[in-house]
Amino acid sequence: MRRRHFFPAVLLGAAGLWSLVAGSASTPTQSHDYLNALVVDENYARGTRWIATDIKHSDKITQSDKALFIRLLEQFDSQGPVASARRLFLDQADTEFQSRTCRIDACQFDIYLNRVVTPNFVHGDLRLVQLHETSIRQPVSVSGDEITYGKRSEETRQLRYMLTERGWVLKAVETVTQMPHAPAIAQDLETPKMSGLNYYPRTAPWDKFWIKFPVEEIEQDLDSISRLGANAVRIFVQYEHFSNLDTQEDGLLKLKHFLHLCADRNIKVIVTLFDLRADYRPQNWSRDSVHLSTILNEIHAHEALLAVDLKNQPDLDFAPSGEKTVLAWLEAMMASARQTFPEVALTIGWSDPARAANLSDQVNLVSFHDYNNPKGLAARFEQLRTQVGDKPIFATEIGHSRWSLTGDKPDRQAVRLSKQFTQLQAADGVFVWTLNDFDEIGSNIVGHRPWRKAQQKNYGITERDGQWRPAANAFFKFNQTFHSTH
Helix, strand or coil: HHHHHHHHHHHHHHHHHHHHHHHHHCCCCCCCCCCCCCCCCCEEECCEEEECCCCCCCEEEEEEHHHHHHHHHEEEEEEEECCCCEEHHHHHHHHHHHHHHCCCCCEEEEEEEEEEEEEEEECCCCCCCEEEEEEEEEEEECCCEEECCCEEEEEEEEEEEEECCCEEHHHHHHHEEECCCCCCCCCCCCCEEEEECCCCCCCCCCCHHHHHCCCCHHHHHHHHHHHCCCEEEEEEEEEHHHHHHHHHHHHEEEEHHHHHHHHHHEEEEEEEEEECCCCCCHHHHHHHHHHHHHHHHHHHCCCCCCEEEEEHHHHHHHHHHHHHHHHHHHHHHHHHHHCCCCCCCCEEEEECCCCCCCCCCCCCEEEEEEEECCHHHHHHHHHHHHHCCCCCCCEEEEECCCCCCCCCCCHHHHHHHHHHHHCCCCEEEEEEECCCCCCCCCHHHEEEEEEHHHHHHHCCCEEECCCHHHHHHHHHHHHHHHHHCC
8 A cells, every 4th residue: 555655755856846946947037135244344445545646845755644534533423343354144234233333213324425635735743634625425223123214415525634653643634525425427338239248267157267267268258259149258256366455456457358358359238237246234334435436437438338337136135134224335436437437337136127127317328137038028128118218228138048957958048048038129228148057156156055056057058068949049149130231
């Protein structure tokens, strides 16, 4: 009797497992809740930049004095201790924010973005130093679980430091001007139709890209992308590697090298920032604006740069971090970028076209991802078009994994991509995920579930030796007509 029921039970169990796995593997954009993404603060740039001037005696100010002036200023403007220096999981962020920023039930404080200090008077005996400070000031109020973001303003202040028996002391802070901050109007990006791929080297995906940076492999991949008829790539800049002072210079040199390689092949690049970081806590915004400025300062004028994607799929962080806080962070980073680099085109890589109208009036191009059933993609696109008007729309992630419990499915991948291409002829840009399969994917990228890792390893449209899979042929065919349509 038991044996008679054993085989049906096994079948039922297998069907249940298949349902669970298939549901879990249907899309690579489920959540970011597996990211331990709040960064250690120990070796990262401060939120205030020092700009040297040639005024008399300014050369007497030592590097340690400059650091002290900045630290005293930041302590003066902060309410409560600085951000925690230990790692946190996302569900701890709100508690940590309130306990370390507000010691009482309600408090108010200011976030200073793009804060720059320059000396404008230095006494000959170095007993008095006066600094000129400019910044964008973002008021924040916290009351219980409620966080309110006030209107930003542009502020200029004079700071006076005196050398006393106790050392340097900040003696006076005087506001000279304060006016409402008016963000620059986002001009639409004027560009030919762009098609491309989201790119990591096969042997160095995600957080390994800028550490390993296999140049020969990258050059071969870029040549393959050109042969496919594509004219663009989208890449990701991991926050930790490009913010940590031990690795920042290395990352910036490699990023510029990559842009040079793309320029040599007439390939444009969308650079996605703040990757593998899901920390939107207001006390880190000043540091985030420094991170943003540091990278844009290196690449803003590069001929290969098409646009900067401020954040990959921030809507997946709405639940753990709070939608209002995520949107406020995005607006703050856009304000920070536009104040110093107004010529850089900005976008946001939303995980779904239904979310992509968020902040669409403030970006230069609208960007969305779609891993849903291809049926209805054209309708989803048109709905977005009605919401954002004539602003350029890029589908910056589409694709399909070949992985299945029953084996590799290259033909199914090609059919699905072809359906997506057909429905995106009206888009201004289309980017496939991805050129390569990947040798290894860490649990910090897609979580620990083995089927999620297997799915992500098998999105490539080319073989290990560069040969085209059926999906690559479909992409090549799409490119033959897409670039000539208007």
